[in-house]
Structures are given as structure tokens and as C-alpha cells.
Amino acid sequence: xxxxxxxxxxxxxxxxxxxxxxxxxxxxxxxxxxxxxxxxxxxxxxxxxxxxxxxxxxxxxxxxxxxxxxxxxxxxxxxxxxxxxxxxxxxxxxxxxxxxxxxxxxxxxxxxxxxxxxxxxxxxxxxxxxxxxxxxxxxxxxxxxxxxxxxxxxxxxxxxxxxxxxxxxxxxxxxxxxxxxxxxxxxxxxxxxxxxxxxxxxxxxxxxxxxxxxxxxxxxxxxxxxxxxxxxxx
Amino acid sequence: xxxxxxxxxxxxxxxxxxxxxxxxxxxxxxxxxxxxxxxxxxxxxxxxxxxxxxxxxxxxxxxxxxxxxxxxxxxxxxxxxxxxxxxxxxxxxxxxxxxxxxxxxxxxxxxxxxxxxxxxxxxxxxxxxxxxxxxxxxxxxxxxxxxxxxxxxxxxxxxxxxxxxxxxxxxxxxxxxxxxxxxxxxxxxxxxxxxxxxxxxxxxxxxxxxxxxxxxxxxxxxxxxxxxxxxxxx
DNA sequence: GTAGTTGAATATGTACTACATATTAATAAA
DNA sequence: TTTATTAATATGTAGTACATATTCAACTAC
Numbered sequence: 001x002x003x004x005x006x007x008x009x010x011x012x013x014x015x016x017x018x019x020x021x022x023x024x025x026x027x028x029x030x031x032x033x034x035x036x037x038x039x040x041x042x043x044x045x046x047x048x049x050x051x052x053x054x055x056x057x058x059x060x061x062x063x064x065x066x067x068x069x070x071x072x073x074x075x076x077x078x079x080x081x082x083x084x085x086x087x088x089x090x091x092x093x094x095x096x097x098x099x100x101x102x103x104x105x106x107x108x109x110x111x112x113x114x115x116x117x118x119x120x121x122x123x124x125x126x127x128x129x130x131x132x133x134x135x136x137x138x139x140x141x142x143x144x145x146x147x148x149x150x151x152x153x154x155x156x157x158x159x160x161x162x163x164x165x166x167x168x169x170x171x172x173x174x175x176x177x178x179x180x181x182x183x184x185x186x187x188x189x190x191x192x193x194x195x196x197x198x199x200x201x202x203x204x205x206x207x208x209x210x211x212x213x214x215x216x217x218x219x220x221x222x223x224x225x226x227x228x229x230x231x232x233x234x
Numbered sequence: 235x236x237x238x239x240x241x242x243x244x245x246x247x248x249x250x251x252x253x254x255x256x257x258x259x260x261x262x263x264x265x266x267x268x269x270x271x272x273x274x275x276x277x278x279x280x281x282x283x284x285x286x287x288x289x290x291x292x293x294x295x296x297x298x299x300x301x302x303x304x305x306x307x308x309x310x311x312x313x314x315x316x317x318x319x320x321x322x323x324x325x326x327x328x329x330x331x332x333x334x335x336x337x338x339x340x341x342x343x344x345x346x347x348x349x350x351x352x353x354x355x356x357x358x359x360x361x362x363x364x365x366x367x368x369x370x371x372x373x374x375x376x377x378x379x380x381x382x383x384x385x386x387x388x389x390x391x392x393x394x395x396x397x398x399x400x401x402x403x404x405x406x407x408x409x410x411x412x413x414x415x416x417x418x419x420x421x422x423x424x425x426x427x428x429x430x431x432x433x434x435x436x437x438x439x440x441x442x443x444x445x446x447x448x449x450x451x452x453x454x455x456x457x458x459x460x461x462x463x464x465x466x467x468x
Numbered sequence: 469g470t471a472g473t474t475g476a477a478t479a480t481g482t483a484c485t486a487c488a489t490a491t492t493a494a495t496a497a498a
Numbered sequence: 499t500t501t502a503t504t505a506a507t508a509t510g511t512a513g514t515a516c517a518t519a520t521t522c523a524a525c526t527a528c
Contacts, residue, residue, distance in 0.1 A: 013519095015481065017295055029329050041508060052483045054288065057510090058295045061251060065296050066321055068330070073490040074508050081332045084339070087300055087321025095263050096302070098315045104405035105318070107353060111406070115349020118458065119341060122468045171338035172345070217458070221451050224352065234356045249510065275479060286512045291481090307519040308479050 016051050017058035023049065024059055028068070028079065039069060039077040084171055085178065092178040094185035105182050110231060112176075113160065114224050116167050117216040123168040129212055135159050136204040149191060153184070159204050190233075202226040250285050251292035257283065258293055262302070262313065273303060273311040318405055319412065326412040328419035339416050344465060346410075347394065348458050350401050351450040357402040363446055369393050370438040383425065387418070393438050424467075436460040 024045075039045075042060065046053045060077060063069045067083035094102065139145060139155035157180060164176040202225040210219045224231070248256075258279075273279075276294065280287045294311065297303045301317035328336065373379060373389035391414060398410040436459040444453045458465070 017481090021299075025324060029327050032329050035332070043508085054291075054482065054484085057288075058292055061292045062296060062299050065255075065299070066325055068325065071509060072492095073510080074492050074506085076508060081335070082325040082330055084322065084325070084331075084335055088318065090259060091300055091302065091316040091318070093263050095266050096316055097318075098269070101315070101318055101405065104403050107401075107403050108406060111349035111353065112345055113349070114352070114454070115345035115347070118348070118465060119345065119468070167341075169338050169341050169345075171335065172342060217455050220348070220454055224451070231352060234353070251510090277479085288511065288513085305480060306521095307481080308477085308521050310479060 016055045017062075020045075020049055020051060020055055020059035021062050024063060033079050035079055035081055037079045038075075039079065041076055085174055088175070088178050092181060094182055097182070102182055102186060105179060106186055106230075106233065109176075109179055109183060110227055112172065113163070113227065114220050116163065116172070117219040117223065119167040119169060119172075120163065120211060120219065121216045124166055124211060128162070128166045129208065132159065132162055132204070132208050132211070135162060136208060139204065153187065155204075186233075200226045200228045250289045251296075254279075254283055254285060254289055254293035255296050258297060267313050269313055269315055271313045272309075273313065275310055319408055322409070322412050326415060328416055331416070336416055336420060339413060340420055340464075340467065343410075343413055343417060344461055346406065347397070347461065348454050350397065350406070351453040351457065353401040353403060353406075354397065354445060354453065355450045358400055358445060362396070362400045363442065366393065366396055366438070366442050366445070369396060370442060373438065387421065389438075420467075434460045434462045 039060075040048070042053050042056050046056045049056065060069065060071070064071060066086050067080055069077045070080050071077045091097065092105075097105075135155060135158050139159070142151060142155070144151040145155070161173075161176060164173040167173065202222045204226075207219070207222055207226060210222050214222075273294075274282070276287050276290050279294075280290045283290065294303065294305070298305060298311075300320050301314055303311045304314050305311045325331065326339075331339075369389060369392050373393070376385060376389070378385040379389070395407075395410060398407040401407065436456045438460075440456055441453070441460060444456050448456075
């Protein structure tokens, strides 16, 4: 391609479906719609935008995938609230992601759990503390913890998952669940390298105690220490 | 939801395009492909799955949207590394999200900035510190800061954006940029309610000093104090 | 033989038609 | 008035046809 034709083509080529998707998004953003409002019919959109119905359907399919619209058979398409994590739920898999993304996600977990402290202290309930204690007690009583890494990590997941749930932030909590396969994979890889799982000095009982009697700053410090083996990966 | 209940609960009707999307995703997850590998042609997929090419194209369009595949005109579709934030880039807009999602995102920012400390201390460079100082100095010298909330928030964004960039976590940094419109919107709403923007006791110079001479734990504490006005919203 | 050009082959991109399906809304029956 | 039936309609799916762009091979020129 010579420089003349290069100048004639300003943007990287976008398919019509992508263009229509963006137009629909701008349309929705600009007109402050409410949830439940109706979208024009596919045929009308196609006619108005001067494209085929196929193209419109591809664009709408993407909006549907994000949870931005729902389509009913005769009613047409109605606007819904998009799902923040709809994309992530599909691709959060070790076999789909590269090293850099996995490392980013790994780090994100560490950041979240340390930074989450204030949410926990604002929203903790007595019943939550009790549940944490139950988990920690079951963990302490389970002799399989000595032998099996799987068993250990089962309690680890349960305990920390409960913390995310306690945060009262459902996006955060859902994100943690998506994050698990990545984390497990990276731990498994680490295990094959003969790196001892090296437990931190702060255990779950210590964390519970801090959550019950301490401050958010103290909890952050202890959580940071609890996660020290993982921080070694930075 | 475990494997069993997943089968027991009758799924809400899924369109063929959605089913094909999932089949393609499972196919990609199961077969550990490498980036650059080719996917079968649309017609072959359609024939193999027993659906029309339209349906296959809708599914592929979704994968393309997530950055999982790229399509070249004659070459066919090749596997690429998915973009973790491709979904978010489209929907991170105050006019598309509801209160709960916005609140979740708002909280997430607070969690991230407090929890980010260790990343910063591992990866900070002298040049980064210098850049932070430059920003803080420009801010201190700008007399418009007194009058205009916009000017203040401009420096705020620049300073904190630099911190995210320093984290060395590009996903985190990109997420912060997406988060900005939400944050601005919520601050604007707060401003209309006559709530004074109430600056925290810890300013940017304090943060820089801690970053230069202190510890990660100290930085977390000070960042938490710096963000105190925002934490009031919890 | 090498470089550059041309042109055919081909997979994706777009348009269009036809019909299936499900659900609403109107109508008829009780 | 209530219930059952029917028609209308917007999305879902299938299929054909052609446009477009890019690869790859054949070919020409030097």
C-alpha cells in the first residue's frame, strides 16, 4: 500500500457491525434511557442506519451479551442494566489468558484483599464473624490439612470468599469467584517448581481476631502478612 | 452452583448463537490453542455444528468483540489473546449503569488505591517520584485550584493516574482510566448536594514523602486518610 | 535468477428473502 | 365478565447471492 491510499484510509477498517454497535451505544448513552424502555425494531434500525438486518443483529447480539438489552419474541428489545463482569465470566480461564494478564489478575487479588479492610469494618456483622470462626475451626480440626494441598486451599478459598462476601460489594465478590481458577492454576504451577507453599505467620484465627477487636489499618497489615507467600511472586 | 444443580436447573432458553458461542469457548479452552492458530472457516463451523452461517457469525462476532479472535479477509480467523477489559470499555458510563453498580465501582477504587501500596513500593523508580513531585508542584502553584473544582480534580486525576501507572499493572492502570467518568459523575452529584469537597488532611506531598522515605504500610494508612472524604460515602 | 506485476482463488463481509417460533393483542365464545 | 381461540408481529434461523480484500501463484521484465 502506498502512502496515498494510506492517507485516504484514516481509520483501521471497522466492520459495519462494529460501527452499528458503537452507534447504538452512543445512542443509549446520549438519551438517558430507563431500564425497560424499548428499542426500535431490528428492521427499523436497519433501515434507519442503511445496513442490512444481519448487521444490526450482530450489533444487538453484542449488546445482549453485555446484558444491555434483552430480546423478547414479539415485544422487541428492551433496555436492561449491563453486567459489569459479563465479559470476564467468559474469558477468565488459564488456557485463554497469557502470562501478563494472569500476573495482573494475580496481583489484583492481593491488592483487593489488603485494600478491602475498610469495607469489612464498615459492614461486618456478628453472624459473619461467627461464620468465619466456623470455617477456621473446621480447618483446624481437619487432619487432612497436613497432607493435602487441595484440602488446605479449599479452606483458604472458603475463608477468603467469605471475606469478599462480607465486603457488601457484589461486584467484588463475583470477581473473586471468577479469579479462583486463575489463582489455582498459578499455585499449581508454583507447586510443580518445588516451591514450598510456605504458610504466612498470620493465620485465619489471627485475622478473625483483628476483625473482631482491631482496626482496619491493623487488619490490612495482618492480611498483608498472611499473604506474604503470594507477595513473593511480585 | 455445582455441576449437578447446573444440570437440574432448566436454563432459560438460549439462542443458537449463544450456544455456539459457548461451544466455541469450550473448544478453545479444552484444546489449549496458541495465539495465532487458525480457526475453521465459518462455513465449516456452520456445517459441523448444524447451524446456519449467520448463527456462527454472531458467535464469532462476540469472540471478536472480546479480542479472542481476529478475522482477516482471506486468511480466516486467528486466535488472539482476549482483552480483560473489552466489556468494561463499552459500558463504563454513568448513563448506562445503575446506582448499585456505580457504588460498587466507587468502592472498588478506594479499595484499589489503598491496597496498591506494595506494588508501588516494589516498582517505584526515582523518575516516577520526580514526576509525582512535578505534578504536585504544578498543583500547588496553580492559583485556579482555589476557585475551580474542575482544576482541582484535574490534578487529582493526574496524580492518582500516575500512581496507577507506577503499579506496573497495566490492567489496573487501564481500569482506572475507565473508572474516571463514573467517579467524576458521582463527585458532581455530591457537589450539587452542597456537600463540601472537604479535603483530607494528607495531601499529595505527604503521599510522595511516604512513598520516598516510608513503608508500604505507612503509605496505605496515609492514602486511606487522603481518601477520607470519599470513604464518607460508604 | 531476481524483482515486480498481474490475476485467479478464497474466506470474510454485507444484503436480501423466506420462513419458524413464540408471545402479545384482539376477537370470539361461554 | 371470563375464558378460549385466533391473528398479528418481532425476533430467531436458514439459505442464497454477491462484494471486498488479501493471499498465493503464475508470469513478465530486466
